[in-house]
Amino acid sequence: MPNEAQTTGGTVSASVDAPPSLSFRARPALWVAMIALSTAICAVAIMIGTHKFQFGPAAIVLMPILWTVLIGGFLGVQRWKPVGGHARAVSTHLMDVSIVFFLAGLGTQIGPSLAKFTNIGPAILLQEVGHVVGTVILALPVAVALGLGRTAIGATWSIDRESYLAFAIQRFGVRSPEYRGVFAVWVLGSVFGAVFISLLAGLLGGLDFFDPRALALGLGLGSASMMLGGVGALSILYPEMAGEIMALAALSNLVTNIVGFYAGVFIALPLCQKLYRMWSRIFGRDDLGHRIRRGALNPAAGRARAGGADSARPGLARTKSDEESGIDAVDVYGIEEDPVVVRTPKTWLIAFTATGVAGVLLNALGTGSARPLDAVGVLILLALTAIALVLAKLVPVVPSSIWVLALATVASAPFLPIGPAIASTTQHISVLFAGLPMIALIGMSLGRDVKALRSLSWKIVIVALMTFTASFLAAAVIAQIAFQF
Structure with missing residues (x-):
């Protein structure tokens, strides 16, 4: 799946080391098609624009x-002319490049405003507590009550972005219930996270209860796409x-990227894990x-049958625990293995050029104005x-998301001689466009994940949405309280 792992995880060139049988050199027509299609979309x-619907005090x-x-x-996902594996590899x-370019734009918006944030430092730090424990406090009991078993642990201990997925593989193993929970939330967040958070942010923002x-x-959930959706609303x-x-959202996301994973682990x-045992006793699971x-509850009784953290089931047959978790274990949960593009200086040049040209065109279309200085600003972001x-x-060890946010923030800060110039050059570039x-x-790239999405039960979908909601809401509540003092 094309996601933030390749960029935010600092492994942008990992595909170069892929097995030769999975590597290929993309034809020029394929590059043109994917660049033109994504820009046209x-x-x-x-042009469809923004539409706001008021529902009482809330808004969608x-x-x-x-x-x-x-x-x-x-x-x-359409079948007439599907987006194949080679096209997804190009994307x-x-x-x-596109993700890091987007984060660079966010960084240049933080730098000029650093002075404004000195009085809300505690709120930035405390909101991370909400991201860490909000999911555990609010979503975990729902997951246990729905009967997810130990899958509930993986589904609710974080919003399960790529770093958590990698950790779960090493800590629990790919056949464990915990990993199945992490995987399910990761898939749903990658595909629907930005849309869901944008709708949720719009609803909460329209209530006029929270300080914006x-x-x-x-x-600052640790996901660039989710943050983009919420910021837009x-x-x-x-x-x-x-x-x-x-x-503020970009700065919060930077804090989450730096400390969130370690706080989660x-x-x-x-x-x-401790609260899971408590809720298992309470709900009798x-x-x-x-x-x-x-009176007969022993939460560890089913561990061997569920596939313990330190053991893997022999074979790939679908067991009762697989049915309970709603994940198909037969083919590592239905994610297809795409080929990868052989990355060369030429392919990087194509990616950078496409990102820059699309950025200039979409910014002009979205803002309704085209300034020659905006092209210079895009070059700075590139x-x-x-x-x-x-x-x-x-x-x-330091992902590119952290590097680019830090670099862009410092480069546009007023205390550097070049800061005001960079800030003024990039100020009219809307990263939302x-x-x-x-x-x-x-x-x-959704076509690659259709099989995995179909394998998810309605229970894990509810829990995933609860996890996203709890993380966002708990962090916002803590930040709201911090602003009152």
């Missing part, structure tokens, strides 16, 4: 991000605060999620993108 979405905001996902997703390469800054901090509801909302996961008689990708290659190709490319 974004242009159509921008339908915006270009939503149309981009829907159009891209339709093209990705993955394009996304490696608190909601912006809550959007809040910026429409509070246009006079759009710049501050975007900067060392705080949220142990807490989730064993490790398979089956109801048992009161330069920051290139530096971040190189640094992530040299220092793999320039970053849309990332969403289109994700949507067009």
